[in-house]
Amino acid sequence: MKYFLIVFVTVICSLGNVVRAQQIDPSSVNVKELSDSQINQIVNEIEKRGLSDEEAIAVARMKGASSAQINEVMQRIRQARNGSVGIGSTNGGANYQTINDDSTKGNSLSKKQSFELNDADETFGYSLFNTKNLTFEPSVNIPTPKNYILGIGDEVVITVWGASQATYQLQVSKEGTINIPDIGPVNVFGQTFESVSKKIEKHLTGIYQGMKGQNPNTYAEVSLGALRSIKVNVVGEVNVPGTYTVPATAAAYNVLYLSGGPNRNGSFRSIQILRDGKSIETIDVYEFLLRGEVIDNLNLKENDIIYVPSYRSKVHLSGSFKRSGYFETLEETTIADIIELAGGFENNAFQKNLTVIRKTDSELKYKDVAKADFDSFILENGDEIISGQLLNRYENRVTISGAVFRPGSYELSEGMMLTDLIDKAEGFIPEVYMQRGIITRLNEDGSYQNISFRLNDVLEGSWNTQLQREDEVTIRSVQDMKEEELITVKGFVNNPGELPFASNMTLADVIFITGGFQNDADINEIEISRRLSFDEGQEYTNQLGHIFTFNVSRDLQLSDADQDFKIEPYDVINVRKAPGIREGGSVIITGEVMRTGTYSLDNRKERISDLINRSGGLTPLAYSKGAMLQREVKLTEQERVQRQLMIERDSLLGLEMEQHEQVGIRLDKILNNPGSSDDLLLAAGDKIYIPREIRTVKISGNVMNPISMTYKNGKRAKFFIKQAGGFDIRPKRSSVYVVSANGISKTTKNYVLFKRYPKVEPGSEIMVPQRPESNVGVGQWVAIGSAITGLAISITSLANILK
DSSP states (O other), X not given: OTTHHHHHHHHHHOOGGGXXXXXXXXXXXXXXXXXXXXXXXXXXXXXXXXXXXXXXXXXXXXXXXXXXXXXXXXXXXXXXXXXXXOOBOSSSOOBOOOOOOTTTTTOOSOHHHHHHHHXXXXXXXXXXXXXXXXXXXXXXXXXXXXXXXXXXXXXXXXXXXXXXXXXXXXXXXXXXXXXETTTEEEEOTTOBHHHHHHHHHHHHTTTOGGGSSSSOSEEEEEEEOSOOEEEEEEEESBSSOEEEEEETTOBHHHHHHHTTSBOTTBOSSOEEEEETTEEEXXXXXXXXXXXXXXXXXXXXXXXXEEEEOBOSEEEEEEESBSXXXXXXXXXXOBHHHHHHHTTSBOTTBOOSEEEEEEEOSSSEEEXXXXXXXXXXXXXXXXXXXXXXXXXXXXXXXXXXXESBSSOEEEEOOTTOBHHHHHHHTTOBOTTEEEEEEEEEEEOTTSOXXXXXXXXXXXXXXXXXXXXXXXXXXXXXXXXXGSOOOEEEEEESBSSOEEEEOOTTOOHHHHHXXXXXXXXXXXXSOEEEEEEOOTTXXXXXXXXXXXXXXXXXXXXXXXOHHHHTOOOOTTOEEEEOBOTTOOOOOEEEEEESBSSOEEEEXXXXXXXXXXXXXXXXXXXXXXXXXXXXXXXXXXXOHHHHHHHXXXXXXXXXXXXXXXXXXXXXXXXXXXXXSTTSTTSOBOOTTXXXXXXXXXXXXXXXXXXXXXXXXXXXXTOBHHHHHHHTTSBOSSBOGGGOEEEOTTSOEEEOEEOSSOEEOOBOOTTOEEEEOBOOOOOOOHHHHHHHHHHHHHHHHHHHHHHHHHO
């Protein structure tokens, strides 16, 4: 909280004016979260105002701080004063026991924080006094016990009502009396609350006559108000030893909680309560933890001492116990006792014996303790008890599986025979395979062996055997010994796939089982493919199988001859698509036609010219030479996958991959000669585009000034290249080509002495490729020149010889 310091200075020093604007309940302050600097400021305020520790504590209690908060703050203050937890007060307060536990010296953490960092989960019982979920903070908001002994500082409240009314709040004086008005001093010190109540009521009848008689009209009640505080010393092996101020109702567990409980060396089982120099009670915390018994939780008195000695003996449990870790033991503690402390074994524990590792003067020693000795084996300090787990095996199990009515695992009884196990499994099912069964037996060395038998021999009583542990008996059915008999239906039926074979099945039965024909099915030629029989397959031939064809009406009627044909296992039935059924699809025409849009194909022989006529013909602005046809690409499955990968790659690069291919057409020739070879048949998905005439030409590639320019009628590519500034560096003149508006390319024709560049039409693009750089160096040119020179000399010499 932001105002911890302000609130607690107010609680301790009554600085009300400091926090008038902050109405914070002091009981909500978390002392553990106060910083060291805040504690130091609290110390300075106490000393500045001349308060003793006890005076500061009294003010804090009056403001509503709990006893636990006050004790924790005072411990932090003692740490701040001289760097350790317990020191004598410098302001007239009580002297506090000095702590000698190294785990807390010089540590500014609160006592619980300090110990959790050093000794967490050290010994069974530690968490009882160091958990956030269970507290033993002394409670003052409880009915006053009748046997409560009044002492100096207790407040007695007397309430009178009825015909007379009065309220008295009287504090027990140092003389041990309370002064009742009109009555005088009444001695109450050292007496029980019950006896004091009766004494006070008796005195009150002397001044209130209405309390007497059988019909009183005045009544009185005696109760306790604020209880006195007592000081209790906690010494020995505890986390935070010292003197604690607690309510007079506090018991031993309350103070042990405030001190953090025993430390790593402290005993949980022999805690002593000392009064007037004598031990009046011994506390065994394990009795509370295991049985919930708190009979040793004695109510404390002023100057009582709680002494926590060092533990005498500890043992460690590991393995398959419900609780593991360190446990404190007493004299004559046995393994049976420690198992009870651990809550017993886990379900998978091996309980036949335990392993005890014992420390000798020089080394370790193993001891195997049998279950019969658990009650007599006495544990020693430092013993480690280890419990193993059950083996993953059975000592009396046999198993039967397969063609019996109740397969599974069964108990192996003494002298159990194979027939006994079959009887337990309620015998064989009717379709059992009688020729063979197998017993799989586990040998002593971990290997397996098979024992085979005929079921007929077992049933007739001519063969039997005694079973052993982990025997597995396997029985098969007739169907288990066969290949799974299926038939396959493919093609245009409503539910194609594999079907289980059944005897006496006809083709019509199969069509019925698959849900009948689809609308597009060819019922006039249904093919059945049958594999070779076992006998046919014994010799090598070129024959792969047998093919049968049938026709079946849509109402699943077969001819008399076909009725006798029976389906056999593994037949494959193919129902094809009717030959006349084709997907018509549609085509799209856009651009300079009268009626653009999508047109359905209703004739397999429809051509480009037919589509132009259906669309109303070309508009006056149409440029027929620039017409283009895009056709959907038909891909194989492998090509489709590769293309999809390329599309995904290009999409990552922000590119779009064309799903069509461009087909070069000459629409002017098509319209002049409909039905010619140029007039292509249309296919579903075709897209035709007729542009307007474009009176420009584009020059691209290796020219000085790539531009688009006005078309000049009759000019060839060379003319337009000159208009673009001519060729650039390293042009490949022989490869110049022209792409027409319809996508058709025309290349340069190369002759020996000249080149003939292609003609250019409107909307064309002239492409000038670049010649690649030569990889031939100077030395290579010299070598080539030398070779040519040598060749010329050789030719000259040969000519002279011939002359």
